[in-house]
Amino acid sequence: MHWTIEEAAQLERFLRRENIEINHNYVRMEKGYRPSFHAIVAFSWQLRHLLLDTYFLVFTSSQVILLTQNEQHEFTRVNLEAIDHEAIHHFSFTRRYGYYCVSFVYQQEAVYFYLSDWWSSKLIDKAIKKLTGSEKIRYPRKNLRYLRECRFMGLLEDENYE
Known part of the structure; x- marks a missing residue:
């Protein structure tokens, strides 16, 4: 999953414009299925x-904000869903099948988000730069580390991390 410097700057501009706090408290992830099914899908770029x-x-400190980009790859309020911490249940952060997984229950539905653990491979970085001409940035791991340290702004109740 690629994340460019331009994309991160665009996200930060949008968050500032919307007066949403920024401090390594965001990460780009793929919304997927239960971990066992995701393990199968994740091995195929086409399926992913x-x-x-x-x-x-x-x-x-009070919400999890889910953002997607519109067809023009822009962030808008239309593509924003803010979920209060009180509405989130069974929040967890695990590492399985080579992916970090953030999961929780919201409105009686389990929600799963994934970030590849092997994104930092030098070979992958070089290939992306060569193919796209864009630099890949290191925010995902740095931001996940920050979020884990602050226990995902209080959502992660258990100190155990698999």
Whole structure:
């Protein structure tokens, strides 16, 4: 999953414009299915592209904000869903099948978001730069580390991390 410097700057501009706090509290992830099914889908780029949606998760002190981009790859309020912490149940952060997984229950439905753990491979970085001409950035791991340290703004109740 690619994340460019331009995309991160665009996200930060949107968050500032909307007065949403920014401090390494966001990450780009794929919304998917239960971990066992995701393990099958994740090995095929074509299946991932067809079946998974890209979301930007922003964790604030009182909400989790789910953002997608419109067809012009822009962030808008139309593509924003803010979920109060009180509406989130069974929040977890795990590492399975080579992916980090953020999951929780919202409105009686289990929700799963994934970030590949092998995104940082030097070979993948070089290939992306060569193919797209764009620099890939290191926000995902840095931001996940920050979010884990602050226990996802209080949502992660258990210190255990698998």
